[in-house]
Amino acid sequence: MIFDRNENKVVSVLLGAGSMGTAILRRVCAGTKILFGDISEKKLVEIKKEYQGYGYDVETQIVDANSKNSIEDFAKKAASLGDIKYYIHTAGASPNQASAEKIIKLDLIGSAYALDAFGKVIAKGGAGLLVSSQTGYMWPPLTPEEEIQIMTTPADNLAELPCLKKITNPGIAYIVSKKANYLQVQYAATHSWGQKGARINTISPGVIVTPLAFDEFNAAGEGYQKMIDATPAKRVGTPDEIGAAGAFLLSDAASYITGTDLLVDGGTIAALKNGKFKLTGLDD
Ligand SMILES: NC(=O)c1ccc[n+]([C@@H]2O[C@H](COP(=O)([O-])OP(=O)(O)OC[C@H]3O[C@@H](n4cnc5c(N)ncnc54)[C@H](O)[C@@H]3O)[C@@H](O)[C@H]2O)c1
Numbered sequence: 127m128i129f130d131r132n133e134n135k136v137v138s139v140l141l142g143a144g145s146m147g148t149a150i151l152r153r154v155c156a157g158t159k160i161l162f163g164d165i166s167e168k169k170l171v172e173i174k175k176e177y178q179g180y181g182y183d184v185e186t187q188i189v190d191a192n193s194k195n196s197i198e199d200f201a202k203k204a205a206s207l208g209d210i211k212y213y214i215h216t217a218g219a220s221p222n223q224a225s226a227e228k229i230i231k232l233d234l235i236g237s238a239y240a241l242d243a244f245g246k247v248i249a250k251g252g253a254g255l256l257v258s259s260q261t262g263y264m265w266p267p268l269t270p271e272e273e274i275q276i277m278t279t280p281a282d283n284l285a286e287l288p289c290l291k292k293i294t295n296p297g298i299a300y301i302v303s304k305k306a307n308y309l310q311v312q313y314a315a316t317h318s319w320g321q322k323g324a325r326i327n328t329i330s331p332g333v334i335v336t337p338l339a340f341d342e343f344n345a346a347g348e349g350y351q352k353m354i355d356a357t358p359a360k361r362v363g364t365p366d367e368i369g370a371a372g373a374f375l376l377s378d379a380a381s382y383i384t385g386t387d388l389l390v391d392g393g394t395i396a397a398l399k400n401g402k403f404k405l406t407g408l409d410d
Contacts, residue, residue, distance in 0.1 A: 142217030149369030191217035245318030315385030332391030359392030
């Protein structure tokens with residue numbers, strides 16, 4: 127059975143085929159060709175079968191979002207499929223999954239490589255979304271000068287920045303990386319992506335129940351519970367709530383929104399700033 131005879135379809139790309147990325151993608155990808163990238167071959171096999179089962183036209187590629195070459199190959203593959211309308215980037219590791227060095231490599235430098243590679247191939251009128259985190263708002267971890275350095279340093283040289291090299295605490299590495307994501311999209315929106323006539327934003331989720339979040343709950347149980355209890359929403363969020371907000375940012379309804387961040391956290395950061403809970407575990 128052939129479900130779709132349309133030719134020259136536009137392309138929707140997701141790098142990091144996890145819970146939130148797929149929740150965003152499935153709200154925008156009808157009628158497009160989908161390209162999934164992930165480091166897990168098993169995940170790609172499963173997701174291809176699942177989405178083909180819904181009638182979608184699906185391609186996959188194994189990608190290591192730590193690697194410039196792997197991301198560039200992925201961008202080439204995406205461009206070979208047609209005009210890239212949507213790019214969603216969610217590949218990331220959390221503080222209880224990796225060391226500070228690995229978090230900076232994947233969450234910060236990998237994102238920079240992806241913004242560069244897809245900034246070269248995104249179609250005019252296309253839109254991108256980097257899944258960042260509420261943690262980028264949790265603490266002022268960078269001076270204004272350091273923020274400018276992160277924004278303007280080429281991706282290949284980021285690892286050598288003193289403000290990043292000195293970080294050894296994985297929690298601080300995560301906060302800095304997620305703050306950096308927002309800085310990176312501000313730069314990309316005004317440079318590569320903006321020059322292509324495409325939009326790029328970040329979305330900063332609060333605590334969303336996904337496999338990554340379970341690793342955090344298991345390691346930091348009580349601190350997490352206090353944060354959830356202090357959050358005005360009094361609960362965690364769901365991948366579908368990020369899906370709805372992310373789909374808005376990718377849609378034409380957000381056509382005047384670029385180079386910005388949308389915090390979707392049930393009010394967690396408002397609670398932190400109002401002293402309803404305190405951060406722990408960030409001693410370097
Ligand atoms: N879950 C939360 O509470 C939460 C909150 C805020 C931000 N985030 C951020 O959201 C993003 C997505 O997380 P999620 O919760 O949907 O997790 P998830 O585990 O459901 O998805 C992450 C996906 O990324 C893939 N991946 C990991 N390393 C990779 C690599 N090197 N190359 C390619 N793919 C790789 C994984 O295989 C997985 O499919 C992450 O950047 C995370 O930091 C998560």
